[in-house]
Amino acid sequence: MDKYEIDFDTFLLNFKEHVPKLGFKNSVQKDYILKILYFSGEHLTAEQIAFNIKKEYNIDVGIATVYRTMKFFEEMNIIESLDVGDGMKRYELNLSLHHDHLVCTSCSKIIEFTDDLIEKQQVTVARNYNFDLKDHVMTIYGLCENCH
Ligand SMILES: [Zn+2]
Numbered sequence: 001m002d003k004y005e006i007d008f009d010t011f012l013l014n015f016k017e018h019v020p021k022l023g024f025k026n027s028v029q030k031d032y033i034l035k036i037l038y039f040s041g042e043h044l045t046a047e048q049i050a051f052n053i054k055k056e057y058n059i060d061v062g063i064a065t066v067y068r069t070m071k072f073f074e075e076m077n078i079i080e081s082l083d084v085g086d087g088m089k090r091y092e093l094n095l096s097l098h099h100d101h102l103v104c105t106s107c108s109k110i111i112e113f114t115d116d117l118i119e120k121q122q123v124t125v126a127r128n129y130n131f132d133l134k135d136h137v138m139t140i141y142g143l144c145e146n147c148h
């Protein structure tokens with residue numbers, strides 16, 4: 001998978017070493033959720049994650065467990081969530097290089113992009129407001145080429 005520079009085994013090992021240090025327990029459910037996110041390389045809902053784990057590995061992970069785990073992952077800052085406007089969060093691993101999103105509000109297609117000008121302009125905006133920029137989220141909503 002070209003999307004990430006780190007291979008999955010190294011990523012998982014680092015993660016599993018880190019979890020107990022935060023006072024939490026490792027679990028096979030966590031491993032499978034990360035595995036699905038890593039190898040799909042996509043933005044998946046909690047339902048899609050549970051469905052794919054069942055399909056790929058024949059393991060049952062309850063939807064409540066997925067939601068709880070995603071909250072944990074978000075707090076650990078290893079995933080990012082994306083709102084496509086249908087009330088269901090999409091999750092992706094926070095491992096690839098920074099990118100922004102175009103979201104189709106009709107078919108929920110998500111396109112990743114980066115634009116140097118947008119990146120630079122945000123630094124300028126922050127500077128103009130004497131603001132210490134740490135991060136940003138940029139999502140463009142609209143209709144993809146199949147939907148307009
Ligand atoms: Zn569309």
Ligand SMILES: [Zn+2]
Pocket residue numbers: 043092099100101112
């Ligand atoms: Zn993305």
